[in-house]
Amino acid sequence: MFGLKLTAPAGILLAALLLVPTVLTVLYSVHDVPANGRSLGPFVGLENYTIVLSSNVFWRSAWVTSLFSIGFVIFSTLIGLAMAILLNQRFVGRGLARAMLIIPWATPWLVIGILWKWYADGSVGGLNAILLKLGIISDYHDFLSDPNSALALTVVAAVWRQASFAGILLLAGLQTLPDDLNEAASLDGANLWQRFTNITIPWLRPALITVTVLNIIYAFLQFDVIFAMTQGGPGDATQVLSILIYRQLFGVTQIGLGSALAVILGVIALVGGLLTVKILYRAERTHG
Template identity: 85%
Template sequence: MTASSLSSNALTRDDRRFGFRLTAPAGILLAVLLLVPTILTILYSLHDVPANGRSLGPFVGLENYTIVLGSSVFWRSAWVTFLFSVGFVVLSTLIGLAMALLLNQPFIGRGLARALLIIPWATPWLMIGILWKWFADGSVGGLNAVLLMIGATSDYHDFLSDPNSALAITIIAAVWRQASFAGILLLAGLQTLPGDLNEAASLDGANLWQRFRNITLPWLRPALVTVTVLNVIYAFLQFDVIFAMTQGGPGDATQVLSILIYRQLFGVTQIGLGSALAVILGFVALAGGLITVKLLYARGSQPA
């Protein structure tokens, strides 16, 4: 093959400047819209900002952070966030994997089933929250009707006003959407799995579980890593579903960090405290993001 003029080692200085100029509008836009507000929020978190937000107010150093980290409300909310995230990530990934494996089998109506998989993913998060809030409703809900019909319960139960079940229902609602997303990505991964690999293995006498364990799972590993890490990020940043379903209630049973921050910033307008909380949440999510990047690069360095 002849030396390619567009391969990166043959680029002239002018070519590189051209690439820079093409990227500049996006770069400038993102710097203004992302970097500047991020820096401002960090500044807010170091000041006792007045409620009208017109000025920074007096500099208080890390006081907002010590107040946040010393408050039981924060730790309670962090715990709820943790519970929500664990349930959300584990269930979304496992149900997604199960759906992908199923939809990769040949059966009549598979095309239709795959189109069904799209619906939860394409539905806006907030509408998923609305849908599930009413589906789980204690008087007009469909969930109660179904549970009653199959004989699982004997009476209507108001799941979302019960602190013991509210968080579980919000998790199921969010999983309903995210499992589809995971299923779509994992199904695409399965479809690239060469069929003769499985065939050869079964000729070799490998049973279903052995084939899954030794062929399918290793093949899906990169996709599974990506899906899991994306699920982690979605879990930490989840706001819409919980806002629509419980607004953090009953009491503080579903008050994840993003809801707590919303209340601090827009309910009681504690801009300094809310900003400190937002920075903490940002760091937690950023840690997740860095893990994503790290895992992606670890994967990229593997041969084929």
């Protein structure tokens, strides 16, 4: 019982701060809550959910969220893996490079949004200057007010941070990989690619699963970067679900609808995370 006594304060605190508000939000989602939020209002059953699920705005936002998440998860994980492998090689200045890897991760999400918003700016941005000098573009382009590139840029900004996070975790995994394993394989005639697919990847699989699952959750719940860069615009080009919910709750104060949306988002993040765990673990089992 000593263990329970030690854990009780944390348990009570988390129950009060997490469980109670979650239950309340679920309750809100089945009521027509007045805008002042003082009472629950009349019980409406699943009406809020039917309204949400039959609205184009929701499906459009879910689509944007999916696009953002797919780009975010794939590029964060792959770039992170590439950086981890690179920083695991021997080269002059490796310590410095590893310290550099930490900078994007240590930067607050909101600051990343602000930084990239201005970096990509159409008149004073640095990205335009660089692309212009490289001859990739012929004139300044306002990427964030162009619906075709705004979402892609929010993905790049978020990936800039999250690839570092993935890189840090995967590098830590690589550092525990015994050198002998690669040595032995190369003596047996395994080339670089064979060593990569037969040694590095299986060794990193647990870390890769963790990173991918965390990235999926981060992707669905991302708010700060998009809020700072575009606030969901131009139009609804970058209006992911978290931004849509924010607008429902604090813009038009539709508490019931917003809560239903929030519950849906939580379920999506949970299901997405669990499904990934399941799929990746099954892949691991079939790989032996």
